Amino acid sequence: MWDLGEAYESYVGRWSRPVAVEFLRFLDVPPGRTWLDVGCGTGALTETVLAHAEPASVTGVDPSSGFLELARQRVPGASFEVGDATDLGAREADVVISGLVLSFVPDASRAAAEFARVGKCVGSYVWDYTNGMQMMRLFWDAAIDVDPAAASHDEGPKFARVCLPGPLRSLWTDAGLRDVEVAGLVVPTVFRDFDDYWTPFLGRTGAAPAYLATLPDEQRDAVRDLLRSRLPAHGPIELTARAWAVRGSR
Template sequence: MWDGGDAYERYVGRWSRPVAVEFLRWLDVPPGRSWLDVGCGTGALTETVLAHAGPSSVVGVDPSAAFLELARQRVSGATFEVGSAVDLGERQADVVVSGLVLTFVPDVARAVAEFARVGSYVGSYLWDYTSGMQMMRLFWDAARDVDPAAAAQDEGPRFADVSDPEALHGFWAGAGLSDVAVTGIVVPTVFRDFADFWEPFEGGIGPAPAYAATLPVEQRDAIRDLLRSRLPAEGPISLTARAWAVRGSR
């Protein structure tokens, strides 16, 4: 599901960059700190840290070698390594961040505890899958209308226990972090036309595209056509995406 960096960029990577900028502005970390980006993917957050946070150093870790290959091509000034926070020593960085990661780890409480072990200041953000990430919500609503079995794959219900402000606050407090705060970040997601909106869902990267790839052509086309009928017929398609951001310190 996460093997193609270019497909990921077309799907949600391009929208994660403006979220990362607002996230760092909200974190308000002084310059000169060492940073660790856990689950760095194609390097969107790592690149933003380099551009906006004045770090002394930045390390990005991710289990996907394919994503890291693309990150190395696109981002200079950072070190990228295959791995996760579990592989790192205590207090290895001043700041530990993660972007769009926590919904895909099997044990969120343990992951946040590892973040807190490795760094002194911990922040993260993830999409509001229940309603705030409009492109995904539109897709799953159409998919469920065409294929009732899509309900089992719908990211809204699946990630509701993580993609929630109160839940995020609880994970951070439970890891022993203090001064915990949660906020919403909303960014525009403007697609040139319907093709720009739909084509990423055919890339197979991420839960919705991976689900679409399993369908017979007839069902996939039916979802596409239903979405086309629900979106503007011509010109740009202007939507928004909301992410929940959380921070805390030791």
């Protein structure tokens, strides 16, 4: 479900850019540093580093060749390589970052240890899937009302092990990082209308779209209709997205 870069951009990638800007303000890294973006996806955070952080260089690493193909097209000033967050090999950088990725890494503790081994300054951020990422929270609440089995796919409880301040802080301190700080980053997510909100859920890329693709047409339509009834009928749909960010130093 992570191979379709354009579908991911439409679903949640477009909201990755504004939160990436807030994350870099939180990190407050001086110019001229080398950066490694682990789990770079389609390059939203990598592109933001180039635009705002004045890096000496920036390299993006991701296991998805589909995402990397799109990243290379969109961010020509960076290097991109296939790689795994839990095994970064001989790579090293002044700053190691990871945006909206740790929730999907099977062994987040091992990934944090790798970040700390490779980088001097280490930062990451994850969406608050419990109730801070409103577009997804609304979807899962409606999906569970239509299909109670959807609860087993709900990203809120599933990712609570890493998408809240306490677990994030523990990951960094357990990895041996010092001066650890955690902060909330909130950005607006404004949809033109209901179709702009709903259509990306049909793209099959991401946990919620992948789950939705498994439903028969009748249930999928029922989720859509229930969401439509709970959102504004006219004009823009104004929601917010919250991420939790963490930083530390080696």
